[in-house]
Amino acid sequence: MLNTTTIKETRGDKIFKASVLVFVIIATLIVLYPLVYIISASLSNPNFVNSGEMWLLPKGITWGGYKIIFENQDIWNGYRNTIFYTLLGTFINLAVTLPCAYALSRPELYGKKKFLGFMMLTMFISGGLIPSYLLVKGLGMLNTVWALVIPSAASVYNIIVTRSFFETTIPREMEEAAIIDGASDFTVFFKIVLPLSMPIIAVMGLFYGVGHWNSYLSALIYLSDKTMYPLQMVLREILVLQDLSSNSDVSASTAEMLHIKQQLVQVIKYGVMLVSTLPIIIVYPFLQRYFVKGVMVGSLKG
Incomplete structure (x- = not known):
């Protein structure tokens, strides 16, 4: 008969999992930001992009491009x-x-x-x-x-x-x-x-x-x-x-x-x-x- 008792996580295990989760979130944001920026810049007024006013979300949306x-x-x-x-x-x-x-x-x-x-x-x-x-x-x-x-x-x-x-x-x-x-x-x-x-x-x-x-x-x-x-x-x-x-x-x-x-x-x-x-x-x-x-x-x- 297999022992189905759940193994309790130690404090070190919880800290390690939390650290991994934080690292994955940060890495995901770093990878996604250039893609989001390119999509937003392609929809934004070029003046806002050149001046740095647009840094994440589209600003002055235009489909002219x-x-x-x-x-x-x-x-x-x-x-x-x-x-x-x-x-x-x-x-x-x-x-x-x-x-x-x-x-x-x-x-x-x-x-x-x-x-x-x-x-x-x-x-x-x-x-x-x-x-x-x-x-x-x-x-x-x-x-x-x-x-x-x-x-x-x-x-x-x-x-x-x-x-x-x-x-x-x-x-x-x-x-x-x-x-x-x-x-x-x-x-x-x-x-x-x-x-x-x-x-x-x-x-x-x-x-x-x-x-x-x-x-x-x-x-x-x-x-x-x-x-x-x-x-x-x-x-x-x-x-x-x-x-x-x-x-x-x-x-x-x-x-x-x-x-x-x-x-x-x-x-x-x-x-x-x-x-x-x-x-x-x-x-x-x-x-x-x-x-x-x-x-x-x-x-x-x-």
Whole structure:
């Protein structure tokens, strides 16, 4: 018979729980404040935002910023480009990461430790920016979508985590039984391994997807055609335009023109920030249930 007597909490336990609760509340407020501020600033009169009068709740509410955003073709074009780059890039990432990780998890793979060692070497040694640019240029990928998705086709860290998931989660006996029944390696991978690997697939898809969605450095380096700019590059141009308007070295006519444009920037920049992060905020809750399981199981064995 189990003893169901409730264990009394000591004074130290109560103090510890109270301290943890206070810490969690403070951490939550610190995390939420920037998001609340951006939402409020996107709805507020830019004059109140610039003067510091608006610090939490909206003041002088106006929808003019979002009206301009929805009418701006550059923003919508950047949005469309970013969605395309994210979907294509994430698909390529998973198409490379999953088979590679599965192959490295197979005990019969000859020389897999050497392969893994060479791959891990790239985590510490990089060719550098200029050689990477010359390589992309030599392959004829400048000003193409491939310059954004091929150089980042795989992450060694994600391959290692996925390999560990396969080794610790997929029953080896199930694979051996399928092979005895005549299944090929491709059949085992597609019919058995992948259906049992949804947690790690969801986690890797989210990792890669967020990386592509937030990326702008590759576009800054490899793209010169503005019609191909992702949303983050459009947002960057808006913020850079604001910095230029405050530069005292520009001519009077240029400064006046930039000042007028700055008023437009002040209205829409916070709205663009919110619009650019909204898809990730919407997608994450649907993948959250896979997140802890996929990362924790995948990190049990290095």
